[in-house]
Amino acid sequence: MSVHLSLAAPDVAQLSVATGGFEIGAGRSVPTVAAVLGLISVVVSVLARARLSGRFGGGSGRAGAIAALVLGTISLIVGGLHTANSAGGFGTGNGLAGAIIAMVLGLVAMVLGGLPLARSRP
Numbered sequence: 001m002s003v004h005l006s007l008a009a010p011d012v013a014q015l016s017v018a019t020g021g022f023e024i025g026a027g028r029s030v031p032t033v034a035a036v037l038g039l040i041s042v043v044v045s046v047l048a049r050a051r052l053s054g055r056f057g058g059g060s061g062r063a064g065a066i067a068a069l070v071l072g073t074i075s076l077i078v079g080g081l082h083t084a085n086s087a088g089g090f091g092t093g094n095g096l097a098g099a100i101i102a103m104v105l106g107l108v109a110m111v112l113g114g115l116p117l118a119r120s121r122p
Contacts, residue, residue: 027086027095028094028095028098030078030095031078031079031082031095031097031098031099031101031102032095032098033078034074034078034079034082034098034099034102035098035099035102035105037071037074037075037078038071038072038101038102038103038104038105038108041067041068041070041072041105041106041109041110041113042105042108042109042112044067044068044113045069045072045109045112045113045116046112048061048062048063048064048065048067048116049061049112049115049116062116064116065115065116065117068112069110069113071109072105072108072109073110075102075103075105075109076107076110078099079098079099079100079101079103079106080099080103082095082099083096083100083103086099
């Protein structure tokens with residue numbers, strides 16, 4: 001399987017897999033990265049919450065909660081900006097579904113990361 005990266009301009013950057021005919025353009029890659037970032041922030045917030053309750057690790061979970069809030073905020077902002085600027089609807093290849101998923105995961109991470117932060121002592 002050969003993968004090649006062609007960078008003519010930032011707007012037309014594409015990652016192409018020759019055997020499958022599947023291309024990830026700039027329209028899909030940004031919300032995909034934001035959704036993965038949102039998923040990572042959800043996992044970090046769950047671990048911070050478990051650490052706060054004493055089920056995992058020995059710390060207070062404050063650093064993990066702050067990291068989850070920052071990552072969730074970034075995911076929410078990037079997903080929101082891409083949703084506002086994407087042309088077309090679902091199935092057009094513009095990444096609208098990924099941007100919406102990134103927004104939802106970012107919001108969930110912010111809520112779950114805020115709970116251990118509110119319960120921990122500074």
